Amino acid sequence: xxYVNIKVTNEGVTSEQKxxxxxxxxxxLEKVLNKNPATTFVxxxxxxxDNWGIAGEQVTLLRERAKE
Amino acid sequence: xxYVNIKVTNEGVTSEQKxxxxxxxxxxLEKVLNKNPATTFVxxxxxxxDNWGIAGEQVTLLRERAKE
Amino acid sequence: xxYVNIKVTNEGVTSEQKxxxxxxxxxxLEKVLNKNPATTFVxxxxxxxDNWGIAGEQVTLLRERAKE
Amino acid sequence: xxYVNIKVTNEGVTSEQKxxxxxxxxxxLEKVLNKNPATTFVxxxxxxxDNWGIAGEQVTLLRERAKE
Amino acid sequence: xxYVNIKVTNEGVTSEQKxxxxxxxxxxLEKVLNKNPATTFVxxxxxxxDNWGIAGEQVTLLRERAKE
Amino acid sequence: xxYVNIKVTNEGVTSEQKxxxxxxxxxxLEKVLNKNPATTFVxxxxxxxDNWGIAGEQVTLLRERAKE
Numbered sequence: 001x002x003y004v005n006i007k008v009t010n011e012g013v014t015s016e017q018k019x020x021x022x023x024x025x026x027x028x029l030e031k032v033l034n035k036n037p038a039t040t041f042v043x044x045x046x047x048x049x050d051n052w053g054i055a056g057e058q059v060t061l062l063r064e065r066a067k068e
Numbered sequence: 069x070x071y072v073n074i075k076v077t078n079e080g081v082t083s084e085q086k087x088x089x090x091x092x093x094x095x096x097l098e099k100v101l102n103k104n105p106a107t108t109f110v111x112x113x114x115x116x117x118d119n120w121g122i123a124g125e126q127v128t129l130l131r132e133r134a135k136e
Numbered sequence: 137x138x139y140v141n142i143k144v145t146n147e148g149v150t151s152e153q154k155x156x157x158x159x160x161x162x163x164x165l166e167k168v169l170n171k172n173p174a175t176t177f178v179x180x181x182x183x184x185x186d187n188w189g190i191a192g193e194q195v196t197l198l199r200e201r202a203k204e
Numbered sequence: 205x206x207y208v209n210i211k212v213t214n215e216g217v218t219s220e221q222k223x224x225x226x227x228x229x230x231x232x233l234e235k236v237l238n239k240n241p242a243t244t245f246v247x248x249x250x251x252x253x254d255n256w257g258i259a260g261e262q263v264t265l266l267r268e269r270a271k272e
Numbered sequence: 273x274x275y276v277n278i279k280v281t282n283e284g285v286t287s288e289q290k291x292x293x294x295x296x297x298x299x300x301l302e303k304v305l306n307k308n309p310a311t312t313f314v315x316x317x318x319x320x321x322d323n324w325g326i327a328g329e330q331v332t333l334l335r336e337r338a339k340e
Numbered sequence: 341x342x343y344v345n346i347k348v349t350n351e352g353v354t355s356e357q358k359x360x361x362x363x364x365x366x367x368x369l370e371k372v373l374n375k376n377p378a379t380t381f382v383x384x385x386x387x388x389x390d391n392w393g394i395a396g397e398q399v400t401l402l403r404e405r406a407k408e
Binding site (some may be wrong): 001003039041043 | 137139175177179
Binding site (some may be wrong): 001002003004005006007008009013017020021024025028029031032033035039052054059 | 273274279285289303304
């Protein structure tokens with residue numbers, strides 16, 4: 001009965017990509033730990049780039065700088 | 069000083085239902101563990117059905133199938 | 137398919153008390169939101185008092201002061 | 205490689221304040237534990253006042269009462 | 273810069289299995305969302321069976337019943 | 341009433357360092373967002389290096405390699 005939480009920045013993840021993440025993580029837990037898919041939960045959180053910091057800065061700034 | 073996080077799918081939970089969950093969990097922690105309600109936090113997260121997976125599939129698909 | 141995480145300080149919670157918390161939260165979600173107990177997860181984390189802060193101080197200190 | 209999650213109520217936190225929180229937490233972890241800022245993540249969650257409970261009540265109610 | 277948290281019951285997960293989970297999730301995020309492995313974090317929590325509830329009961333009880 | 345969760349690897353964090361993190365984060369939230377320290381919670385999780393992955397590998401391996 002695993003519970004998996006995936007946090008990524010909110011930058012256009014499609015429903016199809018979410019379905020792939022859910023299927024992929026569920027398969028991995030069955031393959032590696034023999035966990036039953038029926039009781040495997042996967043929750044995806046999409047976090048605004050203003051709300052995610054790395055290296056002391058908002059991801060929003062990193063993205064702007066990368067475009068320059 | 070307990071901290072409780074409740075994650076449910078975002079399917080029309082009303083403000084009254086949220087109030088019931090908050091009161092109910094706070095009472096339970098006082099009754100079972102004698103925790104002071106004044107420092108009991110409850111945070112409810114409502115997760116889109118596209119972002120919640122069970123049995124390797126998005127809840128969105130389970131809901132559509134249930135309607136058929 | 138709710139997921140509930142309860143964090144309390146690690147101060148002698150018994151297995152029976154954990155069972156009461158699990159049963160109580162699961163019942164509450166069924167009563168308030170009609171959630172199926174079969175797919176309701178409850179995870180309890182017991183946190184050392186040195187690792188929990190409130191009002192800028194470790195709970196360990198609060199407990200020592202309360203004994204004086 | 206610390207991971208820090210800050211949850212606050214959704215009551216008008218500005219992008220500048222988020223940047224201050226991210227910079228401040230990252231600095232603190234470098235100062236206290238010598239953690240490399242390059243691999244320090246900070247994620248801020250803004251929670252609706254209806255979804256945050258304290259003392260068994262929604263923060264929304266506490267705010268209304270404080271205005272009276 | 274994804275952050276993934278995997279919670280499983282504490283029932284003898286080996287270091288090799290943890291390494292497989294970490295590698296598998298990191299690969300999946302690169303494949304599906306083109307996320308850079310260098311800034312992908314995976315944190316595995318092993319939860320005591322007394323502290324994990326499903327269907328209103330501790331997993332400890334489910335395991336005992338399964339042995340009978 | 342903020343809630344802050346700090347996850348670091350379990351590599352000898354002292355009680356004094358935990359106290360500094362708790363005080364520092366609580367001060368930061370008061371300074372930046374005017375949050376009341378009395379209802380600011382900080383929870384520190386120490387994660388085994390085998391259970392923390394970055395760049396697809398366990399931190400345990402990164403530490404061993406760094407010693408060579």
